Amino acid sequence: MGRRARAAAAVLARTPTAVKAGALRAAAAALRADEAGILAANAADMARGRENGLSPALLDRLRLDPARLEGVAAGLEAVAALADPIGQVVDRAARPNGLELSRVRVPLGVVGIIYESRPNVTADAGALCLMAGNAAILRGGSEAIQSSRAIHAALIEGLRAAGLPEDALQLVPVTDRAAVGAMLKAAGLIDIIVPRGGKSLVARVQAEARVPVLAHLDGINHTYIDAAADPAKAVALAVNAKMRRTGVCGATETLLIDRAFPEGAAVVKALLDAGCELRGTPEIQTLDPRILPAGDEDWDTEYLDAICAVRAVSGADEAIGHIAAHASHHTDAIVTEDAATAERFLAEVDSAIVMWNASTQFADGGEFGLGAEIGISTGRLHARGPVALEGLTTYKWVVRGTGQLRP
């Protein structure tokens, strides 16, 4: 599969934008045309999942309905409408000897996607890879295999309609763990692996891969409420950052409150009233009797739930220090009206995303205007934060001369 993907990638690398976009639009049409077939395949997966005792949360991720399927089709069209990064000139320079240098964006090559029960990843991730000129090898979870196959068939129809090689988007036919192992060791055939799923999947991929991995493990995110925070913004941002959706990686997990901020009680009350369990230091506990005591492990926990650790700090430096010690370097925010303090926080907090007076829940490729994302990287190399089309590219140096010899 890797060798066939490599051959297809060479074709995709020189495929014009309109052809790639046409393939995605044709795939969207095929998805809509085969709605009944895809939903039937999904129903079979759901039935098997219920038999196998999948949790309600997993079953919900697995489930497709006409609205969700329309969302998948519309997603393909949205990716087709994105600006094509391939061929963009990153920078150029002329050398004194007359050589003209430019760096030009080119596809990464072959992208391996390893995912679990969400069948829509087949389409979403496949579309992003294709639009950036890459071939993809898609390995979905066994729970969703029939749904994934049905969606994959629509992608293949799109490729065929555009005259592109079917090997550009290959679905691994088997769902055993050995297939994942083979992908993780396919250095030279797969250029990058993107795991999409829970912590145990991502951890296994990072531990075993001999191929570069684009991954995030945890989103232990902080919102720091500075002494100079606007109280109304502080309350609203804390509640939105924690409670809008508690299961997303951009959710705030720890709230740091400056001792000099006068409205700490209002912030914790709003969170408690919104149904959030708070675990605080003794000083924080005095703000509201409903606050439970925090243990050491709370500062290093990604709850992904309606639970929040709360700590009092003496100013931005202590907050920055706490974040340096405990953050997963995903997304961290400051709430303040003091621009100097904000800029210091933005400069010194070493996370993929740093925010001033904004909800950490904005950590999302769509919200950043990237159109879609293949993932959020907490690694430091290649791409950081939300990764979209550009993160699926690399560059090459193009040198144009007139016969220059190196002295």
Place this chain on the structure above:
Amino acid sequence: MGRRARAAAAVLARTPTAVKAGALRAAAAALRADEAGILAANAADMARGRENGLSPALLDRLRLDPARLEGVAAGLEAVAALADPIGQVVDRAARPNGLELSRVRVPLGVVGIIYESRPNVTADAGALCLMAGNAAILRGGSEAIQSSRAIHAALIEGLRAAGLPEDALQLVPVTDRAAVGAMLKAAGLIDIIVPRGGKSLVARVQAEARVPVLAHLDGINHTYIDAAADPAKAVALAVNAKMRRTGVCGATETLLIDRAFPEGAAVVKALLDAGCELRGTPEIQTLDPRILPAGDEDWDTEYLDAICAVRAVSGADEAIGHIAAHASHHTDAIVTEDAATAERFLAEVDSAIVMWNASTQFADGGEFGLGAEIGISTGRLHARGPVALEGLTTYKWVVRGTGQLRP
């Protein structure tokens, strides 16, 4: 060492350009001031190397003299004069909800450099890391340990003069293989490993590392002489690309000559007269009786010597196909006066550097105007081709809001 480097990196990340440059200039002054001590340390390394039977080539790499040491000092000053990438805004955007996004260059963090007998790497690589705001852990080879220590002492003087933490540039005190193994597994403490040395070192690093590696293995580079090549340029470029220095990674190793190019005999004659051994296909052998037969392995060999494989091809497509099958994707060039053919070659050859009418020996960070390079990457992720200051950075997303909540 990793933890101390991490702490120093946090300081360096917010160190102004002038202070970093001042440290490097002070280190250059210290190198010059301690010339006698450094040369004495180097003489001790050389004496031990001779006792241990090091090859003349290794001894030459190890050797310092006043001119080479002045080159090292001047190199530090050259890095100090480079534009500081830290804080540069990669791009910015305003979202419809009023959020202001920017991507800002920040240091990678902690860079591990693993090198062999060239003591100057201690200064060159250390300086690049420091100027890009990174801490470095330098692990030099045992043959050069006294020279490296003496040079390292000058770097430390520079750090001290600038008021920067000495842990910013740490030299691993031991030179056993276990130290390398520990560095390769220090995920979370070291952000990237840069091996500087021969193939066996780089191969070991790539095989064992659990930390991302910036490395190139081979430079199996091609120069393709098209039917429409200017004969004089073809002769001069072939000789320069192969023979200027045969031991560098940018040297051409395989020459592809279009059957329709009328002056193939002149090209091979010039190479042979320059002292190059040629190994050709039977068709190429008819051009000159001195040409030896090429075997299959010649197309996949990095000679790093005055040897060149030569093959006849029928046009650019066959050349591009040969390159796709055999190149190490380092640097490949076309010689032609036909702009359309050249642009096709530049677009379709998937190498870190592609060239038109220029010598592959220009593959070098200095020649590209990058000031200096930490290495040439043949990997596809993060940085490709010559890697200088920018390649030692990453970015973070900075989001400035006015209290925006995510719907």
